Amino acid sequence: MNWLYVMLGAMAGAPLRYLTDRAVQSRHDSVFPWGTFTVNVTGSLVLGLLTGAAAGAADSRLQLLLGTGLCGALTTYSTFSYETLRLAETGARGYAAANVVASVAAGLGAAFAGAALAGAVWG
Numbered sequence: 001m002n003w004l005y006v007m008l009g010a011m012a013g014a015p016l017r018y019l020t021d022r023a024v025q026s027r028h029d030s031v032f033p034w035g036t037f038t039v040n041v042t043g044s045l046v047l048g049l050l051t052g053a054a055a056g057a058a059d060s061r062l063q064l065l066l067g068t069g070l071c072g073a074l075t076t077y078s079t080f081s082y083e084t085l086r087l088a089e090t091g092a093r094g095y096a097a098a099n100v101v102a103s104v105a106a107g108l109g110a111a112f113a114g115a116a117l118a119g120a121v122w123g
Contacts, residue, residue: 005061005068006065006068006072008069009065009069009070009072009073010069010072010073012069013069013070013072013073016074017073020038020039020042021035021039024038031090031092032087032098033080033099036083037106039074039075040103041103041107041110043074044106044114045111045113046071046074047067047071048115049114050066050067050114051111053118053122080099080103084096084100087099
């Protein structure tokens, strides 16, 4: 039955990723992949919140639904890697390096912030 929670979360996460990516990217006249950056940082924040809430005994079904399903389908390491590679190949090496550094720093920062916030609220 756990697979059903994962599937339901993923059914929401995948289209949310696509729609968010398109909406964010259409607002920026830049080669920097702002859409992918946004979904990855947002997913890291949500997963951080769930991780912090789990310490306060969050429901495992909620973790499967939102953590594994929603965040797993919302975030995208493969697209991040592909876009970084394309930036480097097309000569935008500065943007490629900025994408790597900013994505990792912001993603980790969002995860830690989410966990801290959840701990403060539910801990």
